Amino acid sequence: MTIKKIPMRTCVACHTTRPKRELVRIVRKVDGQLMIDRRGKVSGRGAYLCPTRDCVAEALKSHRIERALEVALSPELLHELEQLGGGAE
Template sequence: MRPRKIPQRKCVACQEMMPKKELIRIVRSPQGDIQIDLTGKKPGRGAYLCGKVSCFKLAKKSKAFERALKAPVAPEIYDRLEQDFIKVEDEFQAAKAMAGDDDDDGK
């Protein structure tokens, strides 16, 4: 049996390739709403970001979201995303740590 291929995506800020499940997706819906997509399944154009606030700030400074989402991003949307990202970051890092602990138990 062949091992499953793990999908890779690139962080729009630090340009590091990582497994898709280790990144947070920012999505622009067909209606034009920009929001965080924790499921990774919402329809629309996505941009991936590692779970670090420093990467979010770099993406904001370099306008990486505007390039990746192919749409202008207003400053108030950046502010809302930053607040949401800070909340999500803690949950995301905790889930990532738990997943890492589970992998160690199986070895």
């Protein structure tokens, strides 16, 4: 019997380890642009975040994503992130 291993990742804001697919992946693509990778398929360096208002707010306030990925967030991406945290609660 094999146990299927679930890939786990850590949120950059609250440092909770959760299954990868429960987190939002922000990826720095090879061209240096950041984007939200909704399918987990984009290659590049990634940072993970819970899709909650608290974690999004904390990540933005403390510049966690910029620090993790060493790139500034574009206004468009900032807006997209704010939408993530502002949804159903």
